[in-house]
Amino acid sequence: MAERKRIVVVGGGAAGIGLCRSLARRFRDTHDVTLIDRNRTHVWKPLLHEVAAGVLDPNLEEVGYGGHAARWGYRFFRGALEKIDRERQVVTTSPLLDEDGDVLLDRHEIAYDWLILAFGGVSNDFGIPGxxxxxxxxxxxxxxxxxxxxxxxxxxxxxxxxxxxxxxxxxxxxxxxxxxxxxxxxxxxxxxxxxxxxxxxxxxxxxxxxxxxxxxxxxxxxxxxxxxxxxxxxxxxxxxxxxxxxxxxxxxxxxxxxxxxxxxxxxxxxxATGIRGDPAVADMSDLELSKADRILVNPDLRTVTDDHILAIGDCAHCEPPGQDGPIPPRAQAAHQMADHAVEVIAAVEAGRTPEPFTYRDHGALVSLSRFATVGSLMGNLAGGRVAIEGRLARAAYLSLYRLHIISMHGWLRGLARLAAKQLGRAVRPQIKLH
Ligand SMILES: Cc1cc2nc3c(=O)[nH]c(=O)nc-3n(C[C@H](O)[C@H](O)[C@H](O)COP(=O)(O)OP(=O)(O)OC[C@H]3O[C@@H](n4cnc5c(N)ncnc54)[C@H](O)[C@@H]3O)c2cc1C
The missing domain is CATH 3.50.50.60 (FAD/NAD(P)-binding domain)
Incomplete structure (x- = not known):
């Protein structure tokens, strides 16, 4: 029997968590998939402003990686990426500490055949004092x-x-x-x-x-x-x-x-002035980075430094042909890159040349809480951006979240979660005071 290959994904955010489910389903018979994340649970980042304002209870939104992994047939390892050894094809995670600073789990090595980096970015402070x-x-x-x-x-x-x-x-x-x-x-x-x-x-x-x-x-x-x-x-x-x-x-x-x-x-x-790459990546690896410390990838999302390492989402700097500038750090881009990464691995393993990634910008929408939702969608018929507002804009705004839920849980469970959330809204307080 052929030896199973190992796919390691670092970062279970907007891109990574749905990606692990897709990989585990697609390569069930041939590959082991492992997700490494420094947290125990996932909360979709575009909800964080609602969590911060207290209008959304994160306990109701979070998804435990352990349970998700068990359900979809991949492994979860809790830890923060510390080093990538490309020669040995091994990643090292830093020691895991408990709330008192005592070591729970020592430094750990995990071997890979494919490594997909999806660990997001950090806030850009432009070096401004304070x-x-x-x-x-x-x-x-x-x-x-x-x-x-x-x-x-x-x-x-x-x-x-x-x-x-x-x-x-x-x-x-x-x-x-x-x-x-x-x-x-x-x-x-x-x-x-x-x-x-x-x-x-x-x-x-x-x-x-x-x-x-x-x-x-x-x-x-x-x-x-x-x-x-x-x-x-x-x-x-x-x-x-x-x-x-x-x-x-x-x-x-x-x-x-x-x-x-x-x-x-x-x-x-x-x-909240935008995202840049994590400067720590320069110490973790010899991967080539952009000026903003994002990992440089080829149009097919494989890093320019190593064909067996892909970078997707906010940590990647990707400028596919025909794209006006790098792909923006957005959830819709992260989801699309995750889908593409699965196809890249499938293509390479089948001996084909992977297609370049094509970013489909569906537009940008802004929710002003209960007051209004406005934005623009990319209208194919109109050949450009179409401004929308009101209920239509609200529905389009929520569709990105719904797609994320379905990419994480599949159609049946995803729709059940969305329905439960809708019911819950009727009985929960408007704000979280603890
Ligand atoms: C408040 C807010 C609102 C937003 N609204 C929108 C929106 O409306 N539409 C839109 O398109 N985009 C929006 N975005 C941007 C969007 O959230 C990001 O572009 C998207 O989450 C990027 O996905 P990602 O998977 O690359 O990274 P993330 O979602 O940030 O996930 C990164 C994951 O990597 C893990 N990680 C990080 N470092 C390490 C490490 N060293 N070791 C192990 N694990 C690690 C983290 O724990 C996390 O789970 C919003 C962002 C914010 C903050």
């Missing part, structure tokens, strides 16, 4: 939980001071006018409006002061000007202070400095 020390990020569930806890504590404190007659507020500065910053601003307004009826009786919604800063001339550069104008109007009408052309020069514990403006007081600063 960002790493004082700002919060939305890179994973832990960080979103931390933001929510700090937000609730700040609101509770302000509520108590207001009950004593003080005019206490909670100023929040969100840096970055992309989808994350815009969507979080709207979710925070929604949360602030709900807090009052959840026991913070002295805390009116306008006591949460939200300022959204964007260094460029306008929000959401990926969207058309008409759509962006609508977003700005809507944010302003719900009370968000939107400032474009605002270049942050420093973040301190209680304020943000902006070029040419007065300092902005800030109890909380959320940094």
């Amino acid at each position: 960002v790493r020390d004082h700002a919060l990020f939305l890179e994973d569930r832990g960080q979103a939980d931390r933001f929510r806890q700090k937000l609730l504590n700040a609101c509770l404190r302000a509520n108590a001071r207001r009950a004593e007659g003080e005019d206490a507020t909670v100023p929040i500065v969100i840096v970055g006018g992309g989808a994350t910053g815009v969507e979080l601003s709207a979710e925070l307004v929604h949360a602030a409006r709900a807090l009052n009826s959840y026991g913070l009786e002295s805390f009116p919604s306008d006591a949460m002061r939200i300022t959204l800063l964007e260094a460029g001339p306008r929000l959401l550069p990926a969207l058309g000007e008409d759509v962006v104008a609508k977003v700005e109007d809507e944010l302003t009408s719900i009370g968000v202070d939107v400032r474009t052309g605002a270049k942050v020069t420093e973040v301190r514990a209680d304020a943000v400095s902006v070029e040419g403006m007065e300092d902005l007081p800030a109890t909380l600063v959320l940094w």
Whole structure:
């Protein structure tokens, strides 16, 4: 009997978790699939702003890797990638520590025939002083939980001071006018409006002061000007202070400095200015990287350095022919790359040359919480972007999430989960206060 080949996937995020299910199904009889992730559970990243604002309970969204692996026939290994030894075709994970810092599991080696890197990116702080020390990020569930806890504590404190007659507020500065910053601003307004009826009786919604800063001339550069104008109007009408052309020069514990403006007081600063590759990758391997530390891949998603290593999702820098610039770090791109990676392995093993990856941009949509959903879809008939809003935009916005659920759980279980979520919405509180 032929020896089984080993496919190792590092990172079970938007790209990796559905990929493991697909690989395990496609290569059931010939390959062993192993997923390595530093966390025990998966929460889809585009939901993190809702988790941060407290309008979504992450416990109801998370998927345990162990259970998912057992269900779909792959192995899960918890650990953080530390080293890639290309010569021996072995990856090493760093020692796994418990909550007290004691070693749970020592450094570990896992051998591969195929290695697929899908470990995402890190927030780009552009080296601006104080960002790493004082700002919060939305890179994973832990960080979103931390933001929510700090937000609730700040609101509770302000509520108590207001009950004593003080005019206490909670100023929040969100840096970055992309989808994350815009969507979080709207979710925070929604949360602030709900807090009052959840026991913070002295805390009116306008006591949460939200300022959204964007260094460029306008929000959401990926969207058309008409759509962006609508977003700005809507944010302003719900009370968000939107400032474009605002270049942050420093973040301190209680304020943000902006070029040419007065300092902005800030109890909380959320940094959402985009994603770059993890600089640690340069120490882990000799893979060739872009200037932004993303792994350089050929058009078929195999790395330019090694034919047996693929990189997909936010950690990859891919510029296939005909593509105007590198593929953007987005969930829809991550999902499509995951599908393509399966075909690449199948093609190479069948002795064929793999097809180049083709990115299908389905458009960009922005959800302003319960207030509005706007964006544009790629319209084949119109031959370009078509602006949409309202219910149609909401349905299109949710379709990406639904596709992710189905890619993780299959049609039957995926639809059952979506139905359960819909039912749950009717009985759950509007915000998570713990
Ligand atoms: C708030 C927010 C909203 C967004 N909204 C949208 C949207 O509406 N539409 C859209 O298209 N995109 C959106 N995005 C972007 C989208 O989430 C990312 O592009 C997508 O998640 C990238 O997928 P990925 O699999 O490459 O990485 P990720 O989803 O980030 O997954 C990376 C995985 O790798 C693991 N990992 C990291 N380092 C290591 C290591 N050293 N060892 C082991 N495991 C590791 C992590 O634990 C994680 O599970 C949003 C992002 C955010 C933060």
